[in-house]
Amino acid sequence: MAVAYMLPVLFSAVFVGGFILLVMAAINFDLSNSEIPPGVTHPVKLRIIHITSIATAVVGRILENIGICSQIGFVRYLQGWTLGADPKLFIKDLWFEKVPVRIYQPKVPSASRRKGVMFFHGGGWVLGSFETHKKLCCYIARESESVVIAVGYRLAPEHKYPAAYEDCLNATIHFMRNTEHYAVDPANVIICGDSAGGNLAAAVTQTLAGRSDLPRLRAQILIYPGLQALDFNLPSYQQNPRVPLLSRERAAFFALQYLNGHAANMEEVLSGAHIPIDIKLKYSKWVSPDNIPEKFKVRGYKPHVLLDCTTEVYERVKRFCEPSLCPLLAEDAVVQQLPQSFILTCEYDVLRDDGLLYKKRLEDNGVQVTWCHLEDGFHGIITMFNNVWLSFPGGTRGLDNIVNFLKSL
Template identity: 30%
Template sequence: MRTIGALPARVQRALGGRAVRIDGQELHPEIQLALKLLRLTAGRTFEQLPLSQGRAQISREAWVFGDSLPVGTVRDLTVPGPAGPLAARLYRPSGLGGSSALLVYFHGGGWVLGDLESADSACRFLAVHAGLSVLSIDYRLAPEHPFPAGVEDAVAAYRHAVDNAESLGVDPAAIGVGGESAGGNLAAVVSQITHAEPGPAPAFQLMFFPVTDLSTKHASYLLFSDGFFLTEAQMDWYRDHYLTHPGEALDPRVSPLLADSLSGLPPAYVAVAGFDPLRDEGEAYARRLGEAGVPVTLRRHEGLVHGIVNATGVGRSGRDALLEAAGALRGGLTALAGRR
């Protein structure tokens, strides 16, 4: 994987075959070749395995695709959750000085898979390139802990970060939330809940390929149901594990796109992948934010697939997408630190 990611684009195209074009977009040659290789070498995917094996598979993929970028300090700790301590990991790059900005980060994995290790590569990258601290949260997973356990943990972790900003070495007025896929969903939901309730809300929200609507399947589900890393069948598997009954999909804490109002929420950066079943609901959420007067940047990475931000160690696409997001964090969150 690392070798093919380093090849020139013309060589990747020659090896990957005829360009795949859907909905006016062309699949990036690097991604097309990687998907071809995965199809040739992969066995059963996680939703076809026992849960423990599926989780182990995600951990292996994180090791294959990620990159352990050096960070000044990386410290494992715990934060209090509503049902007990939650494992967390604090990344703090060298040279910050004083109180930095902080991004509270929630990993992806459909609320069922993933952990601190699966998010490690992206957290390291954002900490270094955005020049801020990152607190990664190992929230409870379904089906052992279905909705709303993950939401409750995410809200508690954010509030803990605000209340303990001094001991974390961060500015309480420059704390944002972010995440990828299900983690992007949690970032959106945390922003909505904390805005509606007493106490501070995040200063910024960063969402990669967020799940924003489990109540229906948007058009991108039909376009990219299979063959582009994340599949419709896998999203169905995630939903069935996360929810205890279908009606919960109408709850804005599950489907933040369904909230009555998005006005007053923090500024947002929303990144979606062109070849992703979740593309359209992510874009719909960004549009609703903008219509509500929330400063929002929507970035569609047209040739890419779901989860690419975790592939910082393979090829260039994931790194490039994260670099853009890091730039947005610098302007929208890092710059807020120390302004009081």
């Protein structure tokens, strides 16, 4: 009888003890492997979010090791939790050809056809879903009175490049050919995405820029996009290598997962020994720290020595030189045809310079650019604009700039 009484108490103690150890380990890992710059507003909030993500990853790894589920699957499952609906929107899940989409339509009647926003979510091509960006899509649709179409593209590592790109492209083409079904003006279709979704948005926009069989895109909105994988030693990578929520190593990891379905050759990619010198020099007119304004180097920058690579390594990663994977490498003839653009960058983000380099490329080729730079921003800040008490003023400010840009079109 005493044993039966003690077992629940023992299990509870083990669970509580394990939870405490998990939290302590996550805190220790965060403090040892991350750095939050003093310019970030509410640094404690960012630490809490990062510690939570670390603990989630650890639990996922444990479950993977004991054969219950994969680590990525567990993280995706937790990210899929979302509550509530927006009473001001009609929300419906559909399929555009073979691609799942979620449509957000304002219930308020409109005297004219609305704008249509194709939205590609972030998550390093590995994570992210309709649910992780539901609040963001609702806000954009509601506040800009636009129809938002979120695309549920296939994720890596199960589906390697170009699966995500092809899904986003095919869904966009389908929508552009059927805008009348959603009361959208075919001359007012905008492509939008954050992080990896920003990469996909830029790639899709480039592909459609020269299409004569489709209406011209009205604009593109790129939210801290990742646009190249040739140089992981640009000033923003050197200045923010351990800033949550995207470290330098994590950025390279995601790019490799998308490209090859695994993260081999991480060391070569981070050191720059994955692309031959002659190819680096070919693209140096576009991917170069020389094209970054000097004010973005004051926090520290050391020129990186060019390293050559072996044929074996290059064969594995040579598709990094394809514009549909790295849009910053597109030819001028393509860039010149791009529509009006909005680019958002964050000071404390490894991808900051990708956005700055693309901004320069667009402007050099006569494309009108609206630029929003969050001085207190970090990667992922926009999606936390409405995260109860873990939101950040910079995220709300950036999102309001996006909505105002949409309204101005």
